[in-house]
Amino acid sequence: MKKQYALALALVAAGSGIAAMALNMVHTLPDWAYMGVLVIAFPLFVLGLGLYWMAREGEADIPFLGY
Amino acid sequence: MIAQLLFAVFFGLLLLGIHRKVIARIQRRPGPPVWQEILHMLKFSFKTTWVPKTASAILFVGVVLVAIGIWTAALFVVLSGGSLLILFAIYMLHKIVEHGFGLSSGSPYGKFGGVRSVISAASEIPLFVSVAAIAIFTHSLLISDIIAYQALNGPLLFTIPLAAVAMYVVLLSKMPFGPFSIVESKELVSGYKTEHFGLWRAGLEVCNGLKTYVLLLTFILVFIGGLPIWLILIVMVLILVTLSFVCALSPMLSPYDSVTVQTLIAGIMVAYVALLGVMS
């Protein structure tokens, strides 16, 4: 995965989480929807951020040979 | 919510660090610092990451997302006082996550970890039994109702102690280094998570932190009742220390013995709740 895409993913996830928090604070978004957004956004944010830090853009490797 | 979520991740990881420290001190080793698991999570997220050529790529990545997602959902279910049955479902689905982790990589070590996770299905039955025992008394499975019931009638820990023991065994079977942690036993390198390196492992650590926090929080809310948050955190650490003692002082069972012991416990618990049902 390209690093820009990973960064975009992390930012979009974080942005939607924060937007949901803001909307929830002004009572536009019900609690269950806020939780739903976080359940989807949080894993994407974790992976997006990590991939932005250290994703390798080259060829994949074979980690293990079985028997 | 976001603050609570992040707090749960880091506090859960801190609990796992304390777990390692206590085990080490019991075994007269200095042990790692208590924040070691948090460092682990950060360290893994800084490591070079790719998807192995042998893996089933989308499942390999997707299962990490599902792992974090289901425990985030579990945290919110507990915080909003939702149904205990949903929590039970998420706990059982963690088994799928473990199987998915092991299965997707194409490595035999991971696969054996996943297979062990599948065959130790009996470890879930005590949780269902404690859910059923609670339902007999409170006539509701909503965590908010259970807390309200305990505010009136005293902690369920004293009303149905054996159900609490069942839940405790469930906690124990999910703790690392415990007698039942055959899924990540050392003869399988790291079991189901062997091939999930780098960022994927960092995601798994986040899931582990959340899982520990949610399970301990549920135990306290369901069997002791609603406490102020500082007291909950202290009780969490206390329960964790007792779990660490069990983990440090008992050897890891062989897969066969682990399944047998878990099935025996499940059988005893089913008989107990049947008795409770008849008596009420």
Added chain:
Amino acid sequence: MNEIGGTPLFFLEFGDIVVYFTPFTLTLFILALIFTVFVLVSRPERQIDIAFGGDAFYDKVISLSELRFRRFMSIACGLACMGAMVTGDVFDFTLFVSLVGICNVGIVAAVKSRHVQNAAYQYGLVALAGTVPLFSAAAMVAATTGTLSMLELAKNAVEIPLAARALLVLGVMGEGMAPFYAAKAEMFRAPGAPYVIMCSLSSLLIFLRVAEVILLL
């Protein structure tokens, strides 16, 4: 209605057969959906094995026809599973559960390996035997109460015999035995991902759902 899995969110009526979503069944439904999508879009794993006595290694590839069949079975399994999660009718539930059993046999049996075929054959027998208590439970419920709708049954107008509940659980246990046999087949190194995960997932989900059904009845 007894709120075991939380307050029902909405009802979808097909005549007298009602599909309903509570937070509990919705959670299970979404998870079945997610994993079905994984199975749909994921490529199978490609194991690599060492040839003993040298540096050589060989690929274990799944042929296209086998891939297609297993993928079809897994998706069918996912669909049956989603049906079993949300249906509000005891007979539909047993029907979906037996469909899950059939699909699981298909997923395991598609691999051309003697050990895997053995495991699939044994599981097939168990699943076949499991349908007997499963459908007899539904028949007993219909005979004693005159209805199969869970929403009606949840009102507890007529007591449902304990034997019906026990048979229902027994039937689901028979159909949901698949992961043990899939594990057995996997032990012999058949490439399984992502299809075998459906065996595991579907049987866990039907166990979870039957727990709700039993508490509801």
